[in-house]
Amino acid sequence: MIFKSIRWRLQMWYGLILVGVLAGFGFTAYQLQRGKQFRRIDDEIQRRVGELASAMRLPPRREPGRPANRPGEGFPDGPESGRPGSPPPPRQGPFEGEPPEIMDRAPKEFHLRPQQMSLFDESDTNAFYYVVWARDGRELGRSANAPRALPIPVHTATLAPSAPRMRDGFREISLSTPPGEILLAGRSVALELRDLRRTSWLLTGTGSGILLLGLAGGWWIATRAIQPIDEISSTAVQIAAGDLSKRINASDTDSELGRLAGVLNSTFARLEAAFEEQKQFTSDAAHELRTPVSVVLTQTQMALTRERTAAEYRETIESCQRAAQRMRGLIESLLELARFDVGQEQLKRVRFDLSRTAQDCIDLVCPLAEERHVNIQTDLPPVDCTGDPARLGQVITNLLTNAIHYNKLDGNVRLSARPENGSATLSVTDTGEGISSEDLPHIFKRFYRADKSRTRGRTGLGLAISKAIVESHGGTLQVASQPGEGTTFTLKLPID
Amino acid sequence: MRILVVEDEPDLLRGLTQALREEGYAVDTAPDGEEGLYKAQSWDYDALVLDIMLPKLDGWEVLKRLRQIKKTPVLMLTARDQSRDRVRGLDTGADDYVVKPFDLPELFARLRALIRRSAGETRNIIKIGHVVIDTGARTITHRGEPVTLTPREYVLVEYLALHRGKLVTRTALYEHLFDEDDSSLSNLLDVHVSNIRKKLGHDFIVTRRGHGYCIEG
Secondary structure, rough: OOOHHHHHHHHHHHHHHEEEEEEEHHHHHHHHHHHHHHHHHHHHHHHHHHHHHHOOOOOOOOOOOOOOOOOOOOOOOOOOOOOOOEEEOOOOOOOOOOOOOOOOOOOOOOOOHHHOOOOOOOOOOOOOEEEEEEOOOOEEEEEEOOOOOOOOOOOOOOOOOOOOHHHOOOOEEEOOOOOOOOEEEEEHHHHHHHHHOOOHHHHHHHHHHEEEEEEHHHHHHHHHHHHHHOOOOOHHHHOOOOOOOOOOOOOOOOOHHHHHHHHHHHHHHHHHHHHHHHHHHHHHHHHHHHHHHHHHHHHHHHHHOOOOOOOHHHHHHHHHHHHHHHHHHHHHHHHHHHHHOOOOOOOOOOEEEEEHHHHHHHHHHHHHHHHHHEEEEEEEEOEEEOOOOOOOOHHHHHHHHHHOOOOOOOOOEEHHHHHOOEEEEEEEEEOOOOOOOHHHHHHHOOOOOOOOOOOOOOOOHHHHHHHHHHHHHEEEEEHHHHOOOOEEEEEEOOOO | OOOEEEOOHHHHHHHHHHOOOOOOOOOEEEEOOOOOOOOHHHHOEEEEEOOOOOOOOOHHHHHHHOOOOOOEEEEEEOOOHHHHHHHHEEEHHOEEEOOOOOOOOHHHHHHHHHHHOOOOOOOOOOEEEEEEEEEOOOOEEEOEEEEOOOOOHHHHHHHHOOOOOOOOOOHHHHHHHHHOOOOOOOHHHHHHHHHHHHHHOOOOEEOOOOEEEOOOO
16 A cells, blocks of 8 residues: 555655665675775785795796797796896796796705795784695695695696685695796785774665665655645545645746646636536526425415315415426426436437528517517528538517517517528527627526526526527527617528 | 515415415505515504515515614524525514425414514514403413414404504504405494403403503503
């Protein structure tokens, strides 16, 4: 669980990389130090091996039984130099400065010259020591500080000094001579090994310290980097819990997280607006249903308080019926809107004459117009368009009913249709009160009423439904109004 | 008790009016805010039932303008039960509210409480001598015996009892017991008073000739 957290994973990877880097660095430093130490010691030992060899008075590079006068022959590890009777050229290694010596001498004794003796401080067990063995394994000589029980190195044909060997804290280099003696010089490296151990502990300690500091720093950086994400997530949690008004504090708008916060905030804002709209719609719908229910409750509760005459019962029932019809109309409108909202409304697509449909609508609203003394003028040349004639007829009827309803007495309603720029246009103009500029942007909203009151038979959803129908045809429904003079609704539909 | 109902839904207005009248109230009606405000300003109603969503002037505006000159108790009818609306109503000066759809008994109870409180009465039992008036149950007992009164008679007794110790003029009684649709003759009041005296004792209501009536506290 905890390792699923980005912070922990960052920290883990960071820690692993840090450990790797530190370990590599420490190991390299240790190896360098160790190599340097041993190279120095090896050089010293090698010099002493050379001294030993010179003390043996041996020519440096002769193989037993090999003709001494063959020029051009060399040893594998160096240029040819040795010719009997002639001094070898200056060389590196243990035979440097070696005087010419007589070959094939098999010494029975081994002695160092005094200045060579000074190279081996025999009183110090940590100083250089030497051992010389004869061919038969007999010790020809050894320094006093040489460790007991030294294994005799194997005699090699190569007359070069052997590779340094490590043995129980001793560093030794041996050299085989052509006659078969083996020279060995060595030194205890206990002090150096102790130093190296100390160095390795120091490196480990320092490394661990740096690792801890690094991890702490990494944790701090990871925390800082994660903090905005934590803020975003805690805000998102609050929003998910229902508080849609919360916003992420996006002060650093240019950073990656700032941009993310911006995107989330705008999403939340749209979500909140949509949610508010839905809430308002639901509340409005409930509100619209409350009044007819109140009518039913009031009428029935009153009627039931005592015996009534048949006429009184009839009146009560009629009131209830009117309330029920109003509720039915409202419910039908709500369902219709809901179908448009989820895109389930099936629309026919046929070619028809918009003017003919408009004429049918006029026939439908004629009684209302007569009742209100409103005169309907028409200008309806044939205008073809494509769509669902029944649905568009519903829109036109709604517009006409509104135009009559909100008209003044003896007012006019003008209905005209014409083709315009590849679309069919139909406009309904009334001579009513007009709509104020503050109401105008809202009149297509559900349940929005400019006069803030219920008017009989009007659900407040007519224009919202009309707009939904027109827009699902790919058309537009627009309104323009001059307060005091009248209102014009313009319906535009694509011809094809 | 005279009540003004301001409501734009005709069926609801008619139903409310009839139900209130059957309870013995005198009821005036107004179908929109403008008329409602005019009537509320011109008469001393005992209570106002005011819808919020009204044509011409909405309930808030009616209430605001009425409160500038009158303290008439106002019961708001609201279709929104969001506390925001209730708070706004109470803050604007409404005395109580009822959320639509409401039950008639509840509406009546709230109206009774409203009228009682505005008369300075907090309990619903009023005792005057041997007569006990229960304004909650709208019943009257005389020496422990229940007395049957017509709604109009009951309202007359209740009105005088709520104003006991004070002289109530005939004009005031007409204004509070009869509504604008009543075509009652002026002697109808005397008939009611005479009937009440028969049921509750002759001395229960004192006549101040030429001025009005009074119930001694």
